[in-house]
Amino acid sequence: MRKSKKNLPPGPPTFPIIGNLHQLGSHPHRSMFELSKKYGSLMSVKFGSVSTVVASTSEVAKDILKTFDIDCCSRPYLTYPSRITYNQNDLIFAPYNKYWREVRKMTFVELYTAKRVQSFRHVREEEVASFVDFIKESASLENPINFNQKLLKLSGSVMCRVGFGINLKGSELENTYDEVLVETTEVLASLAARDYFPVIGRLIDRITGLHSKCEKVFKTLDSFLEQAIKHHLEDEDTTKDDIIDLLLKMESGEIGLGEFQLTRNHTKGILVNVLVAGIDTSAQAMVWMMAHLIANPRVMKKVQAEVREVIQDKDNITEDDIERLEYLKMVIKESFRISPIVPLLVTREATKDVKIAGYDIPKNTWIHVNLWAIHMNPNDWKDPEAFIPERFMDNQIDYKGQNFELLPFGSGRRVCPGMGMGMALVHLTLINLLYRFDWKLPEGMESKDVDLEETYALVCPTKVPLQLIPVLTQWT
Template identity: 75%
Template sequence: MNLWYTIFAIVFFASILVAKNTRKSKNNLPPGPPRLPIIGNLHQLGSKPHRSMFKLCEKYGPLMSLKFGNVSTVVASTPETVKDVLKTFDLDCCSRPYMTYAARITYNLKDLGFSPYSNYWRELRKLTVTELYAAKRVQSFQHVRKEEVASFVDFIKQSALLENPVNFSLKLMTLSGSVICRVAFGIRFQGSKIENTYDEVIQGIMEVVGSFAAADYFPVIGKIIDRITGLHSKCEKVFKVMDAFFDQAIEHHLDDESIKDDIIALLLEMERGELGLGGFKLTRSHTKGILLNIIAAGIDTSAQTVTWVMTHLIANPRVMKKVQAEVREVIKNKENITEEDIEQLEYLKLVIKETLRINTLVPLLIPREASKDIKIAGYDIPKKTWIHVNVWAIHRNPNVWKDPETFIPERFMDNEIDYKGLNFELLPFGSGRRMCPGMGMGLALVHLTLINLLYRFDWKLPGGMKAEDVDIEESYGLVCPKKIPLELIPVLTQWT
């Protein structure tokens, strides 16, 4: 607590030194809570900003004004206001503000996720959609997913024989990391420079880029505050580990030019000018920035989705029994399980939808920035305003979903709402120009993994725990993992 008093004092006195006289805005801004001098509403964010913003929007409305230090912000929290941001005014709201630590992690915003809207971003988006994550390329890596899931299943079999609990939070990160390393980098996860610290590094990246950094809100003193809180050093630590890993993977390709089928090979061709990116020449920093998006988003989202699905299933025995019955009826004695089997598993698809609703992977979408003055829901949104889209608030809104805190896959039965960005009641992957392009790649692994887990094994909680003892609290980051790791004991069955 003394640390925060010190930080507040530093901010207060530094801001006095640089304060300027400003006129009261005549804009018709959205309503919002009262602000403290200097820090604005930062003190109201708490440890889980998505939840805090939801509580505030219940009082101040679906489009709410906040002030974070020097930055004016609005928060959209309902399907109607979010549709305005992501669809009606998508072009005017799809740029990104400059974020200090996201810029560092992404080699000065040379990635797709944090780069501002520009000709470069449009060309990179086109490349990503047509080359890196195209359905044909996703399909071409099916053998990699199949082999890695088979290895994962073998590990679970051994755990079942020994009656050892499986740490899902950790082992699913390993599985996802193994797939991404082969698909994107052409190297094995085991023996790589990221193997021993990957879970800490990936989680660290999500915490850093998802943070409300003082450097972004207090231009004079912010970086000093971030050094005091440790955010700066955490950013440097994860950046150096990732950079060394990228160097290892790139060197591997340069030493063996016969490697042609992965994503690094494609990017290196573009560096050499063999393929074009519009009028832009890719540098090594561009390549690394793009790879950062692939490894961070690719590993974490797939792993956390499967973890949350299994968490809700073990906490809801009725749903677990129903979904396993469906999987085993459809698969029967089929040894060669494929990703296409998901098309016949209607209830499993409902379970995945409900998981993506109740445990939104990215509860607050990456901030946007208004590129010009616009008007949403009758309110003025001045140019340069930061715009937060609170997907978590939509997914937990009782006016949108009946019993939103309860896990009920059946709510999607005979319901056309999907997660592909067209229905603003369910937006786990966003919508519009900034929608996640890797959705197909990530869900392919999620589907194959879940079918194997539910078909081949039964599951029980360790240490005499009961379903009602399962903790479903999340930690905060750009992607929100389960706070307490999920541990389950696998049980061999006749389908194993």
């Protein structure tokens, strides 16, 4: 009996063997957005031998991330992310199965509850205070600050204490962690030929050097994690209650994980997520927010006026102050909208045949949700390319995964579990930066010269590092 022809989404013509890979370019999220203008909100593309669909509007994203979430929330096997995460023993790249469900439940119940986030409040406050002291010193010397570098260091210092119980400053890991972080995210975002060309892909990856780069990164990362675990096991302080402590208790069986017994590779796989998702996303989010503010003097002036009017006690700024800073909350939302730190959600895979937006999506189809296209959709956002925080004044749209026009942390089962932990640091840091200092660009630069282009990676940083000079004020 003949199979009925499937009604697949429309898409661009494919080339033999490579499919549509040649159309991705250096910014796949932008290239896919341009293609979607011609082929629609749900588009079929072929990446080598892999059948893929791309969602580019909030309506289709809602179908994938909510209505059919359970059928669309698994992950395909990706060669190098699998290697980096100890064979998908993590939370981000693991397929949808019983192990993933148990780990996800554990992270929500044990690691990322509001109570747990609050328990690390003193860590954030201490590290931000240290950062403020560094800025004061730079201001007195009129030295520009490389925000990409320094905010990565701040975020790393917080997460190394929260996740590993390690003070990064002065530790053996201080000089290697940022290299580990940057190179790991590069490998995780790489297009591996092996994933798209099963027969010759392995050879291509060896010729291009991607295979050897991945192995080098994996060895450095593994050494970093081994040192962190060794440091933790040798520490005589038994009162520590950080993430690594919890995972080691699961390894020993002291804490149960359903029917699963964690091994050291499970522990390290989950810690990779803490490193990559916990540090890089918070740091890049803060860089983008400051970049947009310095590029938009009107908004900077308005948000600083609000912060300085609302904050009464400069010696006791807390992350709770965000609740009173309505305009700053709008600025944060607008920055997430116009510069999503993860413009393409991590690739999903359909686990069964599903029908989305009237089209057939066969089992094993890869699914891309293009956040950048959703956030730039003129049907949802007036003047989408303009930075206008006031657009959030009269609506209830938030970034926590329930409003599909704004999804910086994703939605559904795969929503980022560390959102609360990351945003607590973002809030505290931004309030301090805006309250205590004025900011100016290096000599010869004006606001219109600020480069707001991104470099594509798993987490997208600014293409040109943001350099700003702090100015001491009466609020310092």
